[in-house]
Structures are given as C-alpha cells and as structure tokens.
Amino acid sequence: MLAKITAKNQLTLPKSLTQAVGATEYFDVEARGGQLILTPVRIQRGDAVRAKLAELDLTQDDMAAAVAWARTPAPNSESSPAMVNEPAAAYDVMPVKPKKAAAKKAKHKA
Secondary structure (H helix, E strand, O other): OOOOOOOOEEEEOOOOHHHHHHOOEEEEEEEEEEEEEEEEEEEOOOHHHHHHHHOOOOOHHHHHHHHHOOOOOOOOOOOOOOOOOOOOOOOOOOOOOHHHHHHHHHHHHO
C-alpha cells in the first residue's frame, strides 16, 4: 500500500492496516535497514497503576524496597545456578479477604 508523507512530516496510515493491528493511539517508530518499523504500543494510564497499587495496599516504601531488591546483583551462576536467596519481607503480609460472592457461597455450604 502507498502512503504519502505531508510537508509537516505527517503520515496517514491506511485504515485497513490500523484495523489489522487493533485500536491504538501510539506507535513505537524505529528505522532499520532503510525502513520504518511501526509497532503498536498500548499505554497503561498512571491512574490504573495507582489504583492497582492501592488495591494491593502497597506503599512507596514497599515499592522502594522491591526496586532495591530487584537491583541487587545476581549471585554467581556457577556457585548457585538455580537458587536466588530472597531477603525477608520488610513488611507484614496481610491475608487477602475473600470477595463477597465467595463468602456467601462458603456461608451457604456450611
């Protein structure tokens, strides 16, 4: 298919191509071997991430501890190829409360 670039460097993609990759607003653009490669990118909004963190009751300190742990150097693969020692959690793990529907089913079975 042929597409024309405008004087303002804008390119209109054919509808059939955009439908083939699904609804997306953003594309990652890469130049490779004299070709432009467009890859659809689905951006998750920050509000959705913050809502999920709140749902999981994670704090900024929890996130900082997780990042610090993830950035620790990996053990030497020769000395311990299959095991990674995780540090003890710096926070209390709260049990997950069952959802109301599950609680009702459990109540009726008893």
